[in-house]
Amino acid sequence: MSEFAIRTEGLRKVYKTGFLRREYVALHGLDLNVRRGEVFGLIGPNGAGKTTTLKLLMGLNAPSGGRGWILDEPIGSLSALAKVGFLPERPYFYDYLTATEFLHFYGQLHGIGKDQRRRKIEELLPLVHMERARGTQLRKFSKGMLQRVGIAQALMNEPELVVLDEPSSGLDPMGRMLIRDIVRGLKRKGTTVLFCSHVLSDVEEVSDRVGILIDGTLQEVGSVDELVEQRTEGIEITCEGLDEAALATLPSEPLRRTARDHHVFRAEDHEAARALLAQINAAGGALVSYEPLRESLEQHFVDEATAVERQAREEAAR
C-alpha cells in the first residue's frame, strides 16, 4: 500500500475551445502527492486549474497526458471512485427529491443496502445540521443547505478520501465553521481530505499541507509554516490613555487611531518596540496589545501570484 492517497505524474489537460478548436492548456504536467490521512489544501487564483485537477481525479474529464492514482487505483476507475466522496463547486442536485430521498439515491449509487443507508443517513443529517429538513424538497433549500446536504452525500460511502471543491462557497460564518469542524473530524478518523478554497483563512486553519497552483502549474507545496516566512515583519503596539500632549512627546506618530480611541504604533523589531513602550508608559499611556506581524498565507499567495503574473508578462514582452 502506497503512503499516498493521491499521486499524479505529469498530469496534463488541454481543452479545445471555440469553432476553430483552439487549444488551451489548463494543466501543465502536474506532479501532486497527497499523503494518506492528511488534509491538503489546493489554492490558486481563478482559472489556475484547481477544478480541472479535481475533475481529472474524479474521472469527470480524461487527462490529455500523464497518469494518476487514487488510493493505488488508476484515476477515474470505478474501484478508485468507490473509495472517494466528492463535493463539486456550487453543487446542484435534483430539485424534487427530499433530503432523505437524495441521500438514499446517492447511497444506492454506491451499492449500499437499504438498512445501511438508513443508518448512515441518521448519522449524517445531524452531522451537517439538517435533521429538521429531512422531508423538505431540495428546491426549497438555501445555498448553504444545499452545500451541507452535498457534504452529506459525499460521506455516504464512508470514503477513505474526501475531495471538496470550494466547500465554504456561499456559507455564512456558522456554515464555514461547520465545514472546518467536519474536515477536522474526518482527519481524526484518518480520512484524507483534498480541498480547494478561496477562503485562505480556512485553508490555513485546517490544512496540514498546502499546494499553490497558478496558471496550471504547481508552484509550491508545503505546510503553512514552511510556505509562510516565520520572521516577523514588525510589531504592532496598541495603547490607550494618550492625549495630544502625550503623543507630542513620543518619537514616532501612531499609525492610526481606533474607534475606541486607542492608538496603534508600529516598531521594526522587539528592541525598538520595548523602547517605544517605555516612552509610552512614561507619557502616561497603557499597553492594550502587542502583536508581532507575520506574513499570512493570503499575503504569501498574493505575492506568489503577482510574481508569476509579472514573469509571464515579461516573457510575453520579450
Add this chain to the structure above:
Amino acid sequence: MIKVWAIAQNTFREAVRDKILYSLLFFALVMIGSSVLIAELTIGEYGKIIRDVGLASISIFGLLIAIFVGIGLIYKEIERKTIYTIASKPVPRWQFLVGKYLGLLATLATEVAIMTVAYFAVLQAMGVGVTGAMVPAIWLTFVELAVVTAIAILFGSFTSPVLSALFTIGLTLIGKISQELMIIGERSESEGVRMLLAGAYRVLPDLARFDLRGPASYGTSVEWEYVAYATGYGAAYAAALLVLASLIFRFRDFK
C-alpha cells in the same frame, strides 16, 4: 443493476413531480375528449373519427414528451452539473444513460396508460366499439416512443438541446417515411440510387412499422406475429442507439 434501477427510479420521480408533464398530459386529455366534438362536426364515420383522433392524440403527445423531455434529459444533467456527483460515483456511464432512458420510458408508459384509460372512457361513453387492433396499436405507439426516446438520448449525449431537437425531429420525420424512400429506390433505374436508398433504409428507423392506427380505426384484425416482430425491431433499434450513445458518452468531458 441496483444503480440502473436507482437512476431510473430517480428520473421517473423527478418527471412525475415536475408540473410541465402534467400540463402536456392535460392537453392530451383535452384533445382526446374533444374528439367527440370533432366527430360531431364531421359527416358520417362518427366512430372512426373518434377512434382516429384519440389514437393520434396519444401518439402526438407521447412523441412531444419523448422528444422534448428526452433531448433535455442528459443535457440538463450536464448543464446543471448534477452529473458531477453521479459520474464521480462508481457508476459506469452506460448505466447512467440506460437508467435515464428507462426512467423516461416508465414516465411515458404511465402517460400512455393514463391517456389510454381516458380514450377508452370516451369510447365507452359515446358508445363507440373498441376494435381488436386498438390495444396492439397503442402498444406499438409506445414502442415507437421508446425508439424516439433513444434517438433523443443519442443526440442529447453529445450536442446542445437545440441541435438535438432538430436532429431528433428530423430523424423522426424521416423515420415516418423511410419505407417510401425504399420504394422510391426500388423504382429507380439507377443502380447507385437503388443501393443508396436501400442502405439508408437499413440504417434509418422505420417508424411506419409501428403505425396500426388504420386497422384500429377501421376494425381490421392485426396478426400478433406482426406485433411481436415490430416490437422486436423497436427494441433492437433502441438498444443499438443506446449502445452508440454510451460509446460517445463514455469519452465525454464534463466542462
